[in-house]
Amino acid sequence: MHYLFEPGFFSSAPVGIAFVIGAVSAIVSAIVGVFTVMRGQSFAGHALTDVATTGGSGAFFFNLSPLVGFLGAGVLGAGAMESVGVDRLRGRDVATGIVLGFATGLAALFLYLDTTKSASTGVSQQILFGSIFTLDPSTIPLVVVMSVITLGVLALIYRPLLLSSISPDLAAARGISVRVIGILFMLALAVSVGLSSIAVGSLLSTALLIGPAATALRVTRNLHSALIVASVMGVVVTWVGIILAYDSFYWFTSSQGLPVSFFIVALIFLAYLLSGLPGVRRRTASPTAAAPAHSLERAAG
């Protein structure tokens, strides 16, 4: 026991908070992520973290609550990406890129203005990675409630979302407004990404959104098991990552530990690589056939 959990692990308050908030973020990200990967919107999912973080630094400048900044910028960014309204995949890619470029430009401005306002250090690291150990405990209940609401919205539009992700034509033929469902999903994505950016940082936000989902979709046969596998994997890598990071303070004589995000991302990357090994992958002809025929039948029936 002693070798796995270094002294003081269980009595540390930040570690306890990180365990809870990390698990909540991992589950919400994994569930939203499965749809994000299926719909081919990984780029948007990543770009929205940068947009949300820009909002965070903007909120700091205007003395607003960070949560308002993160969520507001995310929703605005998602709206801007959708309003270009390009149906083709390539056009969507460009719209996302334009919004991302504009947001990072704004981030540069806010960083500049913030540093003239107060001598804050470590801001660019904050932009790049964020941290799982810096969440203000008072915002935790709000983050959890917003996460549950996001999942609730997804549950409400579950069937039309599934069908329009798998086959937009079939969905349209059945009277589903693919456009409205797409916009609702983008809003849910923006909120969930904003929440996870503020809770675990922008780096882990993308990692937990895409990694478990992409891995789960490779090894499972239907959507339900993909959702479960992704959530479990997200929670497990987060917790193991936190334990390893805590232990790593004792690995080096310099007593400089390695960051939590490094361990979590490395575990996710490893899991994804392993899921591609022959024998682990589910046997389907094409990886683009994300949606197993099984769940297509269920959604249609």
Added chain:
Amino acid sequence: MFSGFMVNAWLIGSIVAVVAGVLGFFVVMRGSAFAAHAIPNGAFAGAAGANLIGVNPLVGLGVFSLAAALGIAKLSRRGRADAVTALALVMMLALGAAFLSQSTEYEPAIFSLLFGEILGVSTSQLWPVIALGAVCVIAVAVLYRPLLLTSIAPDIAAARGLRPERLEVIFLIILACATTMTVPVVGALLIFTLMIGPPAAARCFSDRALVAMGLSVLIALTTIWAALACSFTTNWPVGFYVGAYSAAWFVIGRLYVVWRRAYGRSRRRRSAVSKDVALIAP
């Protein structure tokens, strides 16, 4: 505004704009925006690693951007390209975070790798940029037709004996080369913005490949020049103006498309596909 340290800024800005305009045209055509974001952004981790072990940061940038390009191309064959790109990006950033945690006093250096220090370019930094920039533009010129054909109609390209996967690898390597040269001087974020906004706007103005590419270079040049001038006057960061002007050009381009669809009688309406095919025959 046109003397002292600003001379180098104008020079380097113009070179970067030309390279970004040319390469960006293919980034937009091929739908590689995510890779164009991931490679420069992740490559910075290489600079952090090089700093840690005491090597020239350019080496670290080169190694990481090349590894990113090859890794994305290799893994994309057996998985979704966008998910793979996201995973490669977070893996490199996580390595960067690990390197940074082991070194100290790197904050200003990270900031400049992200947002660039175009106003502080020394003359000795000019030559590697010019050399690598020339290599990128020449590579694109040599591969112009196969790149265009595999971007627009991979099936036709394959039927003519071209291999789209191999060209994708080559294209990503060219991107990595451009990244290595530009990240230290203009930053990872600025180069990405220049590679998306101006070419996307240019495509709205013309269906012809060469015209669109020329326009893309012109728009990128005006963007960086205007950004430098504004930044010099207001003291605000160059990156902000580049992001804002690129987005503005794109909005103008989209408005032009809408206007032409509504009032333009001289041109026949073309479907999205035939517009792409028209690009093959410039």
